[in-house]
Every structure is written in structure tokens, then in C-alpha cells.
Amino acid sequence: MTQLASSYDPKTFETALYDAWEKAGHFKPSGKGEPYTILLPPPNVTGTLHMGHAFQQTLMDALVRYHRMRGYDTLWQVGTDHAGIATEMVVSRNLALEGKGETRDSLGREGFIEKVWEWKAFSGDTIERQMRRLGTSADWSRSTFTMDPQPSEAVIEAFLRWHEQGLIYRGQRLVNWDPVLKTAISDLEVESVEEDGFLWSISYPLADGSGTLTVATTRPETMLGDTAVMVHPEDERYAHLIGKMVKLPLTDREIPVIADDYVDREFGTGVVKVTPAHDFNDYQVGVRHNLPMINLFTPVAAINDNAPEKYRGLDRYEARKVILAELEDLGILVETKPHKLQVPRGDRTQQVIEPYLTDQWFVKMDVLAKRGLELVENGSIQFVPANWINTYRHWMENIQDWCISRQLWWGHRIPAWFDDAGNCYVGRDEADARARNNVGADVALHQDSDVLETWFSSQLWPFSTLGWPNEQAMADRGFERYLPSAVLVTGFDIIFFWVARMIMATDSFTGKIPFKDIYMTGLIRDAQGQKMSKSKGNVLDPLDIIDGISLEDLVAKRTTGLMKPKDAPKIEKATRKEFPDGIIAHGADALRFTIAALATHGRDIKFDMSRAEGYKNFCNKLWNASRFTLMNTEGSSFTGVPQPRTDAERWILARLAAVSAEAQTHYANYRFDLLAQCLYEFAWNEFCDWFLELTKPALNGDNADDAASTRHTLLYVLEALLRLLHPLIPFVTEQLWRQVAPRLGLGEDTLSLRPYPTADEFAGDFARAEADVEWLKGMVNALRRVRSELNVPPAKQVTLLLQGGTADDRTRVARFTASLSFLLKLARIDWLADAADTPPSAAAIVGELKLLVPLEGLVDLGAERARLDKEIARVESEKEKSQTKLGKFTDKVPAAVVEQERVRLVEWTAQLAGLVEQRAKL
The missing domain is CATH 1.10.287 (Helix Hairpins)
Incomplete structure (x- = not known):
């Protein structure tokens, strides 16, 4: 036990406290009480803690700490995701930086995977170390990596079961294709960016020579794959042409004129080309009209052999130039005009994504989605805020089959083997695939080279982390006890890609729901409401807020590795203007309280650094109030609940009961913003300001019993306040509690296992004391305003004259004369019977009572x-x-x-x- 330092400096104790908590095993499930489980959305194994992580993890940690203090058997299941695309990109970039000439392709699959595992061993625990710095009270002994043996077994089992049920199939369909990564990617990994482009109008001649049709397109290179032109069925201009054929320019093919109400009659000429293999909407049209699907591109977006010979091998944009020039020469390029486009770009490579027709593995979603929607509609799973059910419902009712294969090497390899004839056999391994399908050893098999997309293993997270499907592992890890979890805390941007899939998969494989509540958080943005991104140079690193960073280091961090290096001077200028002195160290608690205070039920959350500074001051205020309490209770020792003797004690106990009840309500409703607000108001205004001030008459008075009772209440309320605040600001409250606890005879070694305050703890009939002290506060505030307006020095005594008022006012004045005199530096208090006797005075009113301070001797009249x-x-x-x-x-x-x-x-x-x-x- 050490003495409390004279000033609040979180660097001196935060890390040491966390190490002590973890070493003592305080974060592990107790095995006693009602279970309370939270799943951590697994961050990328190669990633680092960013503001989105810090935001969600702070709220999760508050919930876990709160329920742990309430006696629940808490499990916070944490871990990391193998993040196929991101990890391959990082390792490939590292190989290039090493300068040895090694690349992904030169190393081959096995050699490259070895490099990935080496990188994982080097960097894999980075984000978990950073989470510890934030204060994450998770059971690290259970930390799971999605490529560990147990979750990998779950992935294979899930694939086999769905395949046997006919839910997983292999087929040719249109997918998002990144020509740099050379793999399919999910919708989540595609950003739609508005860019300047062109709209080209091209004349297609009718095959019978009777005229032409002019079509408008933003991608003329894909016209080589057109299989129809299309008009609206109710467009009278073209009704007579439906069913006719047109000659496709630059090719020797003829294609039909079809009618479909997808066409916007007001766009362009009202005639559009249909390229089913290169546009998602055209693909659906092609399916409806049974059109051929002609893929024009290679995996790197060059023209393939399905196009006329002279275009083969050209890059897509080089082919565009050649095609436009030829159309111009033929006189059929009718018009070129500027046009705003929504361009799909890969979020990692920033390359334009191609709709690409290729063989992939898919999961049939209709039956799974129907059940997933039912579980939310019937209230088994609830969204918070409740309006997110509408977003969920809309997606589940319009769901498409899910492409689960990726053309990568890092990830769970698809458990399927092919013979030379192209027949496919699924099994846990090659021997199992042969046995299941009666394939002899004389038949050569090769495994599918694709891996499953990351979301496939992530959807199993609620139960793969609890040992499924291995019965012994399920027993050891508490499958029956800890599933379902209590709440999932996550962002609304992955409702479709993770939340919905966990609901469907958990129900399908276990017959359980994965979680009872889904608390959807907003997205953290900068103080101007802009999305934080490295390209904008406005990213805030939570660790920089916690531990501080110099201006030069912050500038270097924000301008290094920019996708557009030319933006560096602008970003440097903005950074120097916003943070002229860098970022000071705020400590983990200040950041956590800021996050809680900002956690409204809104969609976007603006992070303002001044708020963090304000909450650092709040921690400092709490520190100084604790020092005051400890100094005024030196040598004191108390046990049990105080029996208050003064009105100030009764008032603060009543307020403590009220705020304890309010805090529990806010936790139950996931209103962390209101929780932070009510705790801040109680701690700063009612305890630190008012109660400490109201204790001084008793502490400095002649009544020894009142003084002793006040000391007991001071310690008791401070200890309860530290318990109230602990889930939000665990470090400073623990550090202070270790000084307070011995004086109250508390034997526990950590605040984190103390019971969370309830209103019943502080029960008492203190209503009259509350009213009396609120009256006293009104008197003090009114007189202090008068003194301030008159610029009366704090130490100078004044006379208070009273006029009017009620019988209660007179009774209260008599009872609180000593307190009023002490708090307001009053020479005397007199009642005026006649208004005519009133000297020149400054006045204030409290209820029906008029307060007068004679001006003579105080001010220049x-x-x-x-x-x-x-x-x-x-x-x-x-x-x-x-x-x-x-x-x-x-x-x-x-x-x-x-x-x-x-x-x-x-x-x-x-x-x-x-x-x-x-x-x-x-």
C-alpha cells in the first residue's frame, strides 16, 4: 500500500494495475451465478487498435465489469480473425520491402503460407496488447484465432453439413472481382465512389437494314460481350422493334432487341445494351431472358479469347481507347459527353472492381434467411436501437446466395477434391472424400485451390469458440452454459455480413440463438463529422490519446504511406493547426469516459478531443476529492453503513441511492451516454463540489459526534462512488479504492470484485433532508452570485439581511445558521421586520425569501x-x-x-x- 500521489498521473499506475488484475485471474469466469457472455468481434490478426475498436471495446468492457460486480459469471470471449485478403497484402508488401526478390508467386503456396505464419507469430498479439492498454477485462486464456485447430475443425464440419443438406453448391455466377488481388471480394469490401466520366452514345444498325438504335454506355469496352439491346415494354418509340435483331458493331454477331421494365425510359435514348457477364443488373436481365453470358476479361481485366482477335490481351482501358477510335472511324460514335459515375473500387487496392463471371462456391440463403428473420421478428433476438430491425428485415427479404470462395492461399482451404474429369468430392480430408464417394486410390485427385472467405469462419464465432463440434471441447469450454451470449456489440455496417450470418449459422448448427440482444453502435468520425481514414489524414490513434504523441511523430504517422503522396503537405498543415502541441497523454480512463459520454443511439458519433481533455479533468477532480477525504479521515476506521447525524450526510446518501438506481436503468437500456452524464453530475457537482463543501462545518465544528459521523459518510460515499464509476473508468477508481478500502475494513484485494451499488444499500427516509439541503444550496448559490457581482473578496465577511419568506424558511435559517455563516463568510444574519428599514443593498430571491446584502462598506455607492x-x-x-x-x-x-x-x-x-x-x- 502506497500513499496517494499529490497529482493525478495515469501513466504511473494504469499498466501496473492491469498486470495485477490479469495475473490474479480476475477476468476469468467464476463458474458461479447467472452466466453473462459477450463476444468480441474478432479484429484482424495483423491489425492495430483503431477508434472503432476502442469505442466498441470500451462499451463491452463496461458491460462485462458491471455484470461481474453484480455477481454474474462473466465470460468475455476474445480472439482475432485471420483476415485472408488483408494478411496476404501485408505479407506481400513486406516481401517487397525486404528486397530479396521474393514474391507470393515465386515462393509458391506452401512457401508463402510459411511466411504468413511467421508474420502472424511476429505481429499477431499486437492488437491484444493494445486492448490491454485500454483496460479490456477479457479472459485472455480463452483467446481464439480463427485458424487455430478447434475453429478450423468447426469450419470443415460446417461446410460438410451444409453441403450434405444441399445448401452449399458450386456454380458459375457474377461476383465482385478485384483484378489486382485476382479474387472475388464481398460487397463490404467495395466502395462506391463518385467520379467524373463519360457517357458514350453508339449507333447499333438493325440487321434488316431498316435503321439504327442508339445506345448509351459508360463502359464501351464491354460492348464486345453484349448479348441484347433492351427497351421498356411500354415505350411506344420502340414497340415495333421488339424481337428484331441488330448487328453488334466491331463483331460478326447479331443480338436481339428485348423488352424489360428495368429500362429507364428517361435515361439517354431509352435504349440500353445488355452485357450479362459484366453488370449485375444485366446479369439478372440475362437470367430472365435466357441470354448467353459472354465473359470478356481475364483475371487481371485484360481482354480474353471470347473477343475478336485484334483486341485480345489488351488491358480493359487500353481496349476502351481502341474501341472508341474504331467507332469514331466508322461514324457510329454518336456523342460523347461528361457524366458523373458511381465507380466501384476495392477498399484495399482502390482498383476498379469488375463484375466477373466465374465458378465459385455459394451458400443457398433463402431457407436460412427465412429462419434468421423469424428469430428476430418473434423477439428471440432484439436490436438496440429497435429501428435496426427494419434494415435487417429488408436485407433478409431480398437476400442473394452467398459467394463463400476466395482465390487466395491464406485461409481455410475448401474441403473439396476434383478428378481429371472435373467431378467434385467433398470430405474432411482427401481420404474421407474418397471414402464418402467410393473413389479408388487409382483415381488422381487434386484439392480445390480456393479458400473460404473470412466471414464463413467468423459466422461460427459464437459456438466455434465454445468447442463445437467436439463434444469434449464443448464440455470443457462451457458450450451449454455460455451460449447464447447476452449481447453483441457491433457496428451497423456489418449487420448483413456478420450479424445476420451468425444468427443463421448458430440456429442451423446448434439450434440456439447466438445472442439475446444486438447493440448497434454508431461510427466514430472526426470532430467535423468526416469519416476517419488514412487517406484523409484525420485518423486518431486511441493509444496516442492514452499515452500522448509529439507533433512531429503525429505528422509522420499521418503522412506516411499515403495512397496519394501529393496530399501530404495538406495533411501536415491541417495536423499542425489542429494539434500544435501534439496530443497530450490523457490516460485510458479519460478516453473511456469520453467514449461512453458520446455513445448515443445515433448513427454517427463525432469525436472531439476537447471532450477527452474535459474528462481527464474529471478524473483529476475525483483524485483531488479523494485526497481531501483521505486527509480528513487520517487515522479513522469505520465499518458498516453510517448512521447519519447531519442533513448533509442524509442528503448525499439519498442522492447516492437515486444515482445507483439510475445507473442500473441506463445499463439495462444500453444508454451509456445517459449513464456517463448521471455519474458525472453526481461525482462532480453533488459529491466533489457540494458534499465536500457541506462537510466542512461538521469537520471543523465543535461537535465530535457530528465530525465522526461525517468522516464515516465521506469514506462510505466515496467508496460507493468509486464502485459506480469503476466499469467506465477502472484504473483511477481502483487506484483510489486501494487507499479508501482499508479505512472501511474491506478485505477484498480489488475493487473490480466489489458489488455494484444498488439503491437498497443506502435505504433511509431522507426526503426531508433532501429538501432542506436543496434549499441550503439555493441560498448558497444566490448569495455567491451576489458576492461575485459585487466583486467582494472571498475572505471578506458580509451581513445577510432576510425579508419575507415562509415558516419553513425561518426554521431552516435557524437550523442552518452555522452552515450558512461558514460557507458564505457571514458576519451575522438578521431578519428585517419593516421594508422601510432596508439599507442600500444588493438583493437575491430564493422562493419567497428575499436576501439582502448591505452595500455600505462593500462597494463604491x-x-x-x-x-x-x-x-x-x-x-x-x-x-x-x-x-x-x-x-x-x-x-x-x-x-x-x-x-x-x-x-x-x-x-x-x-x-x-x-x-x-x-x-x-x-
Whole structure:
């Protein structure tokens, strides 16, 4: 046990406290009480902690710590995701930086995978170390990596079961294709970016020579794969052409004119080309009309052998130039005009994504989605906020089959083998595939080279982490006890890609729901509401906020590795303007409290650094209040619940009971913003400001019993306050609690296992004390305003004259004379029987009681008269303006505006009367 330092410095204790908690095993499930489980959305194994992680993990940790203190058997299941595409890109980039000439392709599959595992061993625990710095109270002994043996077994089992049920199939369909990564990617990995482009109008001649049709396109290179032109069935301009054929320019093919209500008659000429193998909407048209699917591109987006020979091998954009030139020469390029485009780009490579027709593995989603929707519709799983069910419902009702294969090497390899004839056999391994399908050893088999996309293993997270499908592992890890989890805390942007799939997969494989509640968080943005991104140079690193960073290091961090290096000077300038002194160390607690305070139920959350500075001051305030308490209870020792003797004690215990009940309500509703607000108000205003001030008369008075009782209550309420705050700010509360606990005879070695406060703990009939102290606070505030307005020095004593009031006011004045005199530096308190006896005074009113402070000896009366005259003139002017406005209003002025002005006139009139009365006394 060490003495409390004179100043709050989180660097001196945060890391040491965390190490002690983890070493003592405080984060592991207790095995006792009602289970409470939270799943961590697994971050990329090669990633680092960013603001989105910090935001969600702070809220999860608050929930886990809160329920642990309430006696629940808490399990926070953590781990990392192998992140196929991201990891391959990182390792490939590292190979290039090494300068040895090694590449993914030169190493081959096995050699490259070895390099990936080496990188994983080097960097894999980075983000978990950073999570510890944030204060994450997870059971690290259970940390799971999606490529570990147990979850890998679950992936194979899930694939086999769905394949046997006919839910997994292999087929040729259109997918998002990244020509740099040379793999299919999910919709989540595609960004739609508005860019400047062109709209080209091209004349297609009718095969019978009777005329032409002009089509508009933004991608003329794909016309080589057109299999129809299309008009709206109700477009009278083209009704007579439906069913005819047109000659496809630059080719020797003829294609039909078809009708489909997908066409927008107002766009361009009302005639569009149909390229089913290169456009998702055209693909659906092609399916409806049974059109041929002609793929024009190679995996690197060059023209393939399905195009006329002279275009083969050209890059897609080089082919565009050649085709446009030829159309121009033929005289059939009708028009070229600028056009705004929504261009799909890969979020990792920033390359334009191609709709690409290729053989892939898919999961049939219709039956799974119907059940997944039912589980939410019937209330088994609930969204918070509830309106997110609409987004979920819309997607589940319009769901498409899920492409689960990726053309990568890093990941769970698809458990399927092919013979030379192209027949496919699925099994746990090659021997199992042969046995299941009666394939002899004389038949050569080769395994599918693709891997499963990362989301396939992630969807199994709720139960693969609990040992499924291995019965012994399920027993050891508490499958029955900890599934379903209590709540999933995640972002709304992955409702479709992860949340929905966990619901469907968990139900399909286990017959259980994965979680009871889904708390959807907003997205963290910068103070201007802009999305944080490296390209914009506005990223905030949570560890920099916690531990601080110099300006030069911050500039270097934001400008290194930019996708557009030319943006570096602009980003440097903006960074230097925003953070001229770098970022000071705020500590983990200040960041955590800021996050909680910002956690509204809105869609976007603006992170303002000034809020973090404010909450660092809050931690400092708590530190200083604890020092005051410890200094004033030196040598004291108490046990049990205090039996309050003073009104101040009764009042603070009543407020403690109220805020304890309020905190539990906010936790239950996931309103972390309201939780932070109510705890802040109680800690800063009611405890640190008012109660500490109200204890001073007793602590400095002559009544030893009142002083002892006040010391007990001081310690008791501070200890309860630290418990209230602990889930949000665990470090500073633990550090302070270790000083407070011995004086209350508490034997536990950590605050984190103390019970969370409940209103019942502080039960008592303190209603009268609450009313009395609120009256006292009103008196103190009113008199302090008067002293401030008169610029009376804090130590100077004044006289207080009282006039009017109720019987209760007189009783309270008598009871609180000592407190009022002490708190307000009063020489005496006198009651005035006759208003005529009132000397020149500054006045305030509390209820029906008038408070007067004689001015003689306190202020220059001449200066005060001048000040009042000036203020009277100003208020008279405002009153006249209001009267003039009301006189000019017509019947057309809204009633609300008229009423607002009438209220202003009443207020100005009352204010003027008070000033005139005050001036008359001078």
C-alpha cells in the first residue's frame, strides 16, 4: 500500500494495475451465478487498435465489469480473425520491402503460407496488447484465432453439413472481382465512389437494314460481350422493334432487341445494351431472358479469347481507347459527353472492381434467411436501437446466395477434391472424400485451390469458440452454459455480413440463438463529422490519446504511406493547426469516459478531443476529492453503513441511492451516454463540489459526534462512488479504492470484485433532508452570485439581511445558521421586520425569501448607482423594442412568434421593475 500521489498521473499506475488484475485471474469466469457472455468481434490478426475498436471495446468492457460486480459469471470471449485478403497484402508488401526478390508467386503456396505464419507469430498479439492498454477485462486464456485447430475443425464440419443438406453448391455466377488481388471480394469490401466520366452514345444498325438504335454506355469496352439491346415494354418509340435483331458493331454477331421494365425510359435514348457477364443488373436481365453470358476479361481485366482477335490481351482501358477510335472511324460514335459515375473500387487496392463471371462456391440463403428473420421478428433476438430491425428485415427479404470462395492461399482451404474429369468430392480430408464417394486410390485427385472467405469462419464465432463440434471441447469450454451470449456489440455496417450470418449459422448448427440482444453502435468520425481514414489524414490513434504523441511523430504517422503522396503537405498543415502541441497523454480512463459520454443511439458519433481533455479533468477532480477525504479521515476506521447525524450526510446518501438506481436503468437500456452524464453530475457537482463543501462545518465544528459521523459518510460515499464509476473508468477508481478500502475494513484485494451499488444499500427516509439541503444550496448559490457581482473578496465577511419568506424558511435559517455563516463568510444574519428599514443593498430571491446584502462598506455607492443607471437604460430599450414589435405584428405573424415576444416583454418588465427598486434604495 502506497500513499496517494499529490497529482493525478495515469501513466504511473494504469499498466501496473492491469498486470495485477490479469495475473490474479480476475477476468476469468467464476463458474458461479447467472452466466453473462459477450463476444468480441474478432479484429484482424495483423491489425492495430483503431477508434472503432476502442469505442466498441470500451462499451463491452463496461458491460462485462458491471455484470461481474453484480455477481454474474462473466465470460468475455476474445480472439482475432485471420483476415485472408488483408494478411496476404501485408505479407506481400513486406516481401517487397525486404528486397530479396521474393514474391507470393515465386515462393509458391506452401512457401508463402510459411511466411504468413511467421508474420502472424511476429505481429499477431499486437492488437491484444493494445486492448490491454485500454483496460479490456477479457479472459485472455480463452483467446481464439480463427485458424487455430478447434475453429478450423468447426469450419470443415460446417461446410460438410451444409453441403450434405444441399445448401452449399458450386456454380458459375457474377461476383465482385478485384483484378489486382485476382479474387472475388464481398460487397463490404467495395466502395462506391463518385467520379467524373463519360457517357458514350453508339449507333447499333438493325440487321434488316431498316435503321439504327442508339445506345448509351459508360463502359464501351464491354460492348464486345453484349448479348441484347433492351427497351421498356411500354415505350411506344420502340414497340415495333421488339424481337428484331441488330448487328453488334466491331463483331460478326447479331443480338436481339428485348423488352424489360428495368429500362429507364428517361435515361439517354431509352435504349440500353445488355452485357450479362459484366453488370449485375444485366446479369439478372440475362437470367430472365435466357441470354448467353459472354465473359470478356481475364483475371487481371485484360481482354480474353471470347473477343475478336485484334483486341485480345489488351488491358480493359487500353481496349476502351481502341474501341472508341474504331467507332469514331466508322461514324457510329454518336456523342460523347461528361457524366458523373458511381465507380466501384476495392477498399484495399482502390482498383476498379469488375463484375466477373466465374465458378465459385455459394451458400443457398433463402431457407436460412427465412429462419434468421423469424428469430428476430418473434423477439428471440432484439436490436438496440429497435429501428435496426427494419434494415435487417429488408436485407433478409431480398437476400442473394452467398459467394463463400476466395482465390487466395491464406485461409481455410475448401474441403473439396476434383478428378481429371472435373467431378467434385467433398470430405474432411482427401481420404474421407474418397471414402464418402467410393473413389479408388487409382483415381488422381487434386484439392480445390480456393479458400473460404473470412466471414464463413467468423459466422461460427459464437459456438466455434465454445468447442463445437467436439463434444469434449464443448464440455470443457462451457458450450451449454455460455451460449447464447447476452449481447453483441457491433457496428451497423456489418449487420448483413456478420450479424445476420451468425444468427443463421448458430440456429442451423446448434439450434440456439447466438445472442439475446444486438447493440448497434454508431461510427466514430472526426470532430467535423468526416469519416476517419488514412487517406484523409484525420485518423486518431486511441493509444496516442492514452499515452500522448509529439507533433512531429503525429505528422509522420499521418503522412506516411499515403495512397496519394501529393496530399501530404495538406495533411501536415491541417495536423499542425489542429494539434500544435501534439496530443497530450490523457490516460485510458479519460478516453473511456469520453467514449461512453458520446455513445448515443445515433448513427454517427463525432469525436472531439476537447471532450477527452474535459474528462481527464474529471478524473483529476475525483483524485483531488479523494485526497481531501483521505486527509480528513487520517487515522479513522469505520465499518458498516453510517448512521447519519447531519442533513448533509442524509442528503448525499439519498442522492447516492437515486444515482445507483439510475445507473442500473441506463445499463439495462444500453444508454451509456445517459449513464456517463448521471455519474458525472453526481461525482462532480453533488459529491466533489457540494458534499465536500457541506462537510466542512461538521469537520471543523465543535461537535465530535457530528465530525465522526461525517468522516464515516465521506469514506462510505466515496467508496460507493468509486464502485459506480469503476466499469467506465477502472484504473483511477481502483487506484483510489486501494487507499479508501482499508479505512472501511474491506478485505477484498480489488475493487473490480466489489458489488455494484444498488439503491437498497443506502435505504433511509431522507426526503426531508433532501429538501432542506436543496434549499441550503439555493441560498448558497444566490448569495455567491451576489458576492461575485459585487466583486467582494472571498475572505471578506458580509451581513445577510432576510425579508419575507415562509415558516419553513425561518426554521431552516435557524437550523442552518452555522452552515450558512461558514460557507458564505457571514458576519451575522438578521431578519428585517419593516421594508422601510432596508439599507442600500444588493438583493437575491430564493422562493419567497428575499436576501439582502448591505452595500455600505462593500462597494463604491456612486459607481453602483452609475452601473444600475446604465443597466436600467439598456433594459428600458429592450422593453421598448419588444413593445414596438408587438404593435407592428399583423394577423399573418405565427401565433408562436407573437407569444414568444409577449413572454419577452413580461420578462423585460419584471427585470426593469427590480432594477428600479434596487436603484431607488441607493
